[in-house]
Amino acid sequence: MEMHQIRYFLAVSKSLNFTRAAEECHVAQPSLSRAIRKLEEELGGDLFRRERSQTHLTDLGRKMQPLLRQAYDSAVQAKEQAAKYRSTELSPLRVGLSKTFPLDLIMPSLAELARALPGLELHMMRADAGGILEALKAGDIELGIAARMPGADWDRLDRWHLFEEGFVLIGSPEPVDARLPLTALSGLSLIKRPYCENHPAFEEALAAQGIAMVNQHEVSGDDDVDTFVGGRLGVALMPESSARASGYPMTVVEDLNVTRTVEVYGVFGRQRSVAASSLVKLLRAADWSLEAA
Secondary structure (H helix, E strand, O other): OOHHHHHHHHHHHHHOOHHHHHHHOOOOHHHHHHHHHHHHHHHOOOOEEEOOOOEEEOHHHHHHHHHHHHHHHHHHHHHHHHHHHHOOOOEEEEEEEEOOOOHHHHHHHHHHHHHHOOOEEEEEEEEOHHHHHHHHHHOOOOEEEEEOOOOOOOOOEEEEEEEEEEEEEEOOOOOOOOEEOHHHHOOOOEEEOOOOOOHHHHHHHHHHOOOOOOOEEEOOOHHHHHHHHHOOOOEEEEEHHHHHHHOOOEEEEOOOOOEEEEEEEEEOOOOOOHHHHHHHHHHHHOOOHHHHO
16 A cells, blocks of 8 residues: 555545546546555455446445545655654754752753754653663663763763762751751651662761661652652752752751762764754853852
8 A cells, every 4th residue: 555545545535536636636547546446456345436427435435534544644744744854943852850950950051052953842851860871771862961870880871071069958957057967867857869869878878877867758859859848847968959949948967978970971872963962062061160069
């Protein structure tokens, strides 16, 4: 079954006249008739009942008409989309963001990219570090932005450094001190962020000091951390950039020697789109001094 056969069938089913259909399709009537006959052979029955004065759709023709119309419209849309991609009218870009990375940090770069590429189509995916790595391997995303991923030793992983930052406490009981020792967390309710790339390091640091938390609430995203802290359900250890984005007062934990390095990830040897290459350049050229402070 070929698309020109379907197009001829749809033209005849609309006008119920082989001559007018051939004129509409800019083809000789014998050619149109042969194409429809071949289509009928493939479908196993007559599609039209041919009469001298008028042509009618058979029962098979009526059943096939909506299905062939859908197939033809889908093929036309596919060709149009392919043409747009070839002409660079569309610039799709799929980016994976760590659940711990505030989107606000890259909005200036994304806005600049959108100005440079009017056809930019952004598809943002949130995942933990493991999910971002798997999405990169599978080709579901072109770029990933996350803290350095523990165990990410895949030899095809490209990475570009953005900034390094420490962790602070939000939700500290009143009055908020400028600095607290790590042992001051003992007895507090901690909001656990198991999706954080540095979560194992926190567990080790607390265990090393013999710190026991009263309760450990668990959430699946930083938006929920903000809500829990606002409801005074506990405290949370957050990256400085995320803590600033939350708007809550930050308390420095003096002997918490945990930092994270935020990087952009790609796949070595895999061809990148113009949008992906441009975003990497914009992010690397951005001023990350505030995040690194």
